[in-house]
Amino acid sequence: MNKVSLFGVIILLLWGCTEGRNNSSETINKWNDQPEMDHYIDSLMAKMSIDEKIGQTVLFASWWDITGPVSENNIVEDAKQGKVGAVFNALTADFIYRMQKEVVENSRLGIPLLFGYDVIHGYQTTFPTPFAMSASWDLQQIEKSCRVAAIEAAADGLNWTFAPMVDIARDPRWGRIAEGAGEDSYLGSLIAAAQVRGFQGDNLADEATVLACAKHFAAYGAAQAGRDYHTVDISERVLRDVYLPPFKAACDAGVSTYMTAFNELDGTPCSAHEHLLNDILKDQWGFDGFVVTDYTSIKEMVNHGSVADDKEAGEASINAGVDMDMQSGIFMNHLKQSIEEGKVKEGTVNEACRRILEMKYRLGLFEDPYRYCRPDEDKQSKIKSPEHFALAHEMAKKSIVLLKNEGGLLPLNKEQLNSIALIGPMTDEQKQQLGAWHTTGKPETVTTILTAFKEKLGKGTKIYTAKGCDWEGDDRSGFAEALAAAKKAEVVVMCMGERENMGGEAASRVHIDIPLIQKELIKEVYKTGKPIVLLLHNGRPLTITWENEHLPAIVECWHLGSMAGPAIADVVFGDYNPSGKLTATFPQHLGQVPIHYNMKNTGRPYNPKDDFTTRYQDCSNDPLYPFGYGLSYSSFEYSSITLDKTILEPAGNINATVLVTNTSGRDGEEVAQLYIRDLVGSVTRPVKELKGFEKLMIPAHKTVEVSFTIDAEDLAFWRKDMTFGAEEGRFQLFIGTNSDVEQSVMFELTESVDVDPYAAR
Ligand code: BGC
Numbered sequence: 001m002n003k004v005s006l007f008g009v010i011i012l013l014l015w016g017c018t019e020g021r022n023n024s025s026e027t028i029n030k031w032n033d034q035p036e037m038d039h040y041i042d043s044l045m046a047k048m049s050i051d052e053k054i055g056q057t058v059l060f061a062s063w064w065d066i067t068g069p070v071s072e073n074n075i076v077e078d079a080k081q082g083k084v085g086a087v088f089n090a091l092t093a094d095f096i097y098r099m100q101k102e103v104v105e106n107s108r109l110g111i112p113l114l115f116g117y118d119v120i121h122g123y124q125t126t127f128p129t130p131f132a133m134s135a136s137w138d139l140q141q142i143e144k145s146c147r148v149a150a151i152e153a154a155a156d157g158l159n160w161t162f163a164p165m166v167d168i169a170r171d172p173r174w175g176r177i178a179e180g181a182g183e184d185s186y187l188g189s190l191i192a193a194a195q196v197r198g199f200q201g202d203n204l205a206d207e208a209t210v211l212a213c214a215k216h217f218a219a220y221g222a223a224q225a226g227r228d229y230h231t232v233d234i235s236e237r238v239l240r241d242v243y244l245p246p247f248k249a250a251c252d253a254g255v256s257t258y259m260t261a262f263n264e265l266d267g268t269p270c271s272a273h274e275h276l277l278n279d280i281l282k283d284q285w286g287f288d289g290f291v292v293t294d295y296t297s298i299k300e301m302v303n304h305g306s307v308a309d310d311k312e313a314g315e316a317s318i319n320a321g322v323d324m325d326m327q328s329g330i331f332m333n334h335l336k337q338s339i340e341e342g343k344v345k346e347g348t349v350n351e352a353c354r355r356i357l358e359m360k361y362r363l364g365l366f367e368d369p370y371r372y373c374r375p376d377e378d379k380q381s382k383i384k385s386p387e388h389f390a391l392a393h394e395m396a397k398k399s400i401v402l403l404k405n406e407g408g409l410l411p412l413n414k415e416q417l418n419s420i421a422l423i424g425p426m427t428d429e430q431k432q433q434l435g436a437w438h439t440t441g442k443p444e445t446v447t448t449i450l451t452a453f454k455e456k457l458g459k460g461t462k463i464y465t466a467k468g469c470d471w472e473g474d475d476r477s478g479f480a481e482a483l484a485a486a487k488k489a490e491v492v493v494m495c496m497g498e499r500e501n502m503g504g505e506a507a508s509r510v511h512i513d514i515p516l517i518q519k520e521l522i523k524e525v526y527k528t529g530k531p532i533v534l535l536l537h538n539g540r541p542l543t544i545t546w547e548n549e550h551l552p553a554i555v556e557c558w559h560l561g562s563m564a565g566p567a568i569a570d571v572v573f574g575d576y577n578p579s580g581k582l583t584a585t586f587p588q589h590l591g592q593v594p595i596h597y598n599m600k601n602t603g604r605p606y607n608p609k610d611d612f613t614t615r616y617q618d619c620s621n622d623p624l625y626p627f628g629y630g631l632s633y634s635s636f637e638y639s640s641i642t643l644d645k646t647i648l649e650p651a652g653n654i655n656a657t658v659l660v661t662n663t664s665g666r667d668g669e670e671v672a673q674l675y676i677r678d679l680v681g682s683v684t685r686p687v688k689e690l691k692g693f694e695k696l697m698i699p700a701h702k703t704v705e706v707s708f709t710i711d712a713e714d715l716a717f718w719r720k721d722m723t724f725g726a727e728e729g730r731f732q733l734f735i736g737t738n739s740d741v742e743q744s745v746m747f748e749l750t751e752s753v754d755v756d757p758y759a760a761r
Pocket of ligand 1: 215
């Protein structure tokens with residue numbers, strides 16, 4: 001546990017503080033040992049035919065209207081015959097209610113359907129993208145955001161979200177980095193658990209909770225060359241050390257479902273990866289929920305070249321541990337024949353069916369199939385409620401990262417500002433602020449930057465606006481208007497970056513810069529000599545090296561959702577002091593990718609005096625902004641680190657303490673970060689690994705003491721012989737403001753310690 005105490009007379013309890021270590025929350029994975037449920041499902045399954053059991057493993061997207069099918073796929077008719085057990089992309093409580101009623105009342109056994117949807121960052125009240133939210137390093141706020149999403153989705157009839165995406169992403173070319181929590185497994189694990197708690201609450205049968213789904217299992221973020229759906233080929237060690245921890249954390253937090261990944265891993269598509277699904281997830285981690293495939297990934301195995309045809313794909317998939325087939329129809333069309341031919345055991349289908357029925361039971365659907373979708377004005381009134389917008393506003397402020405602020409240009413003083421120019425495609429944009437995978441998010445819920453600036457600034461400040469150019473293309477016809485606006489204003493705020501669909505699925509890019517036309521406009525405005533504040537909107541780290549060299553102020557605003565404008569205005573005009581920190585490294589140049597803070601030292605670590613060390617001829621190894629980086633309007637100083645002891649006994653612990661002083665006259669938040677380096681290992685170890693953090697509110701001119709406790713378990717990794725544990729020897733411990741921290745102290749672990757890798761944490 002971390003300890004924070006404040007020197008001086010301030011009572012810390014008055015101030016916010018988010019703990020970053022040791023997820024102490026109780027697991028909600030409590031569907032073991034449930035005799036009543038077992039009894040119910042045993043008797044139900046005794047009545048089910050093999051076709052009806054297979055039907056439970058079938059999931060289709062909704063194309064249905066009460067008057068009949070709206071496509072060739074008549075899922076309601078199929079569900080009435082027990083051939084479909086779950087539906088996704090069906091929307092509104094009323095529609096879902098009608099569909100559920102039709103199936104429950106007209107099928108032989110009346111088994112209710114599950115209704116899934118991609119509720120990724122909010123339902124109708126849209127929160128910042130998950131990557132943006134991760135920059136808050138605020139687990140409680142993230143949990144609350146998922147809670148709101150669940151409340152709204154459940155009020156509208158849904159009972160299952162395909163979130164959180166917990167894929168570690170170390171390659172910014174990959175568009176889906178926008179959907180996750182960045183590059184670090186430790187932070188990613190804490191965020192994954194917070195998201196699961198937020199979506200599922202303490203009780204799945206609560207009408208305001210939904211099943212969560214940890215996706216995409218696994219290592220999807222390691223797609224070669226950052227190209228979506230591409231091959232993944234990583235070692236078992238990297239898989240276990242880097243990519244699996246957030247999935248394990250989701251399991252420990254009680255996540256109900258997992259979604260397989262599209263990619264292959266070590267030559268086997270993840271939807272038929274027995275080692276991942278049966279061995280690791282179900283046997284080693286003891287996961288008792290169900291596994292759904294990602295979309296048509298079973299069918300895609302034929303393209304992968306790992307099976308000859310659809311039927312074989314279905315067999316490989318269910319035998320490997322998949323329980324539900326999303327959208328390919330292969331389980332529906334082929335499983336029965338596979339059983340008859342002895343290629344799939346009936347018991348395997350029984351188990352998949354049971355796992356799915358258990359989740360329906362947990363949701364309370366057998367007690368009341370309409371629990372989620374029965375029209376209910378009280379529940380519906382919560383959708384887009386003022387409280388939800390207030391939380392979205394709070395989350396958006398906390399997600400913003402101040403990247404540069406030369407000469408204290410920010411915050412702008414709204415009392416003294418006579419004129420301001422707002423330039424760029426995001427200036428008055430609603431839809432693009434919703435971000436990738438906003439699904440049900442509505443553009444009209446978004447308060448734009450321009451609207452928020454108008455509200456914030458009095459009549460005394462003249463606002464000049466010009467779009468200047470589009471997101472991409474080569475139309476320069478708006479440049480003249482933008483330059484004219486810039487010339488008339490005291491300060492220019494440029495609202496630039498990526499369109500929302502430049503991130504997310506199927507949105508890989510080889511240029512991870514601000515698109516060329518916008519960059520050209522920035523350079524033209526720069527020539528006017530006016531002070532420029534760049535507001536960046538993007539779903540991934542960008543190579544903004546030129547902007548960093550030339551512009552005085554840069555604010556990372558991501559895609560912040562419904563309350564983007566007010567949150568940005570709060571930061572720009574100083575009503576909120578920025579506190580976000582990057583959760584993925586920003587490279588200087590694309591050629592450095594993959595670049596992440598926890599790389600290895602190599603046998604030839606960089607040495608400026610020696611050409612034959614690891615380096616580029618045309619760029620330093622340094623990132624533009626490191627992981628964990630972010631500025632504040634306050635300034636902070638760290639004292640040297642004190643250890644209570646330098647010898648760590650196997651069952652003991654060490655306390656590391658620093659004092660963090662706010663040396664400015666403005667209250668501010670700082671994320672103090674703890675990194676550790678294991679100097680010698682049976683396999684090489686990263687140069688630094690995040691092992692703890694503490695988000696502190698430090699009043700102006702005050703000092704806070706922060707302590708981190710380290711024990712042997714914190715030092716565990718997959719050792720050379722693929723056992724898990726900590727190795728004796730020397731460790732370097734760093735505490736500082738970002739991953740580039742240099743100040744460190746040493747301690748020693750006296751003996752190697754075995755740690756159970758599968759125990760719930
Ligand atoms: C995505 C998943 C998503 C699913 C259902 C797939 O294309 O990869 O993340 O949950 O579609 O919409």
